[in-house]
Amino acid sequence: MVESLFPSIENTSESSRRKKPRISETAEAEIEARRVNEESLKRWKTNRVQQIYACKLVEALRRVRQRSSTTSNNETDKLVSGAAREIRDTADRVLAASARGTTRWSRAILASRVRAKLKKHRKAKKSTGNCKSRKGLTETNRIKLPAVERKLKILGRLVPGCRKVSVPNLLDEATDYIAALEMQVRAMEALAELLTAAAPRTTLTGT
């Protein structure tokens, strides 16, 4: 099954680089696109991928440290929410790692962590720098785009790292992202079920 993951990498990079006679290129691009789509749908459903994801998730979750909250009133809530965010980020990163860098959203997720750290670094240096102003400006200048394009933009915002991506690529990324998310949901549900079934009493009586 691992082999099924790798050919997709080679094929997509090769077909973009080669300069072929025109007809065969377009015909092959057809077949390529079809193959990419079908493969992306199938590869997130294979058992092997699920196993890989499950193991990595478990390991990563073990390493997640609980964030200690400062306030005493909403202590439990903040603790939970903070931990939840961490867990979600961890799960997303593990998911992106399972994608093996073939898709844009996975690369964006993995890169966002680095970018966030850099931003924190920069924020410590200079206190200005707000992106909100730019957003307000576009809002006022906006003429009503056609509905489909508006929705495509929204979809681009939902899929990580796909804001300025062309329409067909965006649809491809969305397909892969949805398949990956479904697998993630399944894995996390299974893990939660396992944990609740394994030790149902300890936490309940603990609080």
Next chain:
Amino acid sequence: MLEGLVSQESLSLNSMDMSVLERLKWVQQQQQQLQQVVSQSSNNSPELLQILQFHGSNNDELLQSSFSQFQMLGSGFGPNYNMGFGPPHEAMDECISRTSSCHMEPVDTIEVLLKTGEENRAIALKNKRKPEVKTRGEEKTEKKIKIEAETESSMKGRLNMRNTEASSDTSKETSKGASEIQKLDYIHVRARRGQATDRHSLAERARREKISKKMKYLQDIVPGCNKVTGKAGMLDEIINYVQCLQRQVEFLSMKLAVLNPELELAVEDVSVKQFQAYFTNVVASKQTIMVDVPLFPLDQQGSLDLSAINPNQTTSIEAPSASWETQSQSLYNTSSLGFQY
């Protein structure tokens, strides 16, 4: 007898220096030979005589009828025909491909060949700005690829269009004569019926088809997308689904955050096989997730209130946590609500 005649011609053909005039002469010789063969053989095909009459004419409408007859011919004639026309066919093929790549030929000819190898093919060549057409009596899937290649590459290759003639032959993809465009170095395409033929609209059409194909893939994977038609509705469903999935991930991550201390305790239990077992259980009942989602306290908006959504969705965590009395008990309750199917 036939083979002897043919072999001479094939030799001269293989030299590839023939002008079109010479080839025309050769074809006429073939016709005469054919007539001899026909008269000698039993009354196999009266259609052949008709076809031979067609040879000299530039009549396009008869081509289609002749093609179907050719296919019958190919099956009818059998080995006699095979041997005679085997060798020169390849040579003719190459010659034809050469001429088709150069447009401006003064001579107006139709050269008809019949190949009865593995496939039944009839090749008609017309040189005065008419594309080359090869027919195959077979699969629609191949046709699809080729016609798509045709539309895609038409803007890149040389366009040879005639609407009126094309409309009679190829209307959409269900053309009955099964005429296809053979891929050569240069593509000669025929426009579909009633559609514009300039490069821009063709490119536009190709792009639109690509996008619609990808939307179909999305339609397959997103549940409930089949009932909606149109791009906007489907996009709505897709966006909704992605948001649902992301919300579910957040909810589950919160749940796991509570259960996380047990992760170290339950080390032995968390084995992969148990995971697999749960996977299959969850997969089987996956379709009910969409129904159960409204039960979650997380679900806020029905329609798309998208200006409020930022990709991080950190705000959604605060709301449900406030509504619970004690975290673990409520978690257990909601989990029993949602996850036991």
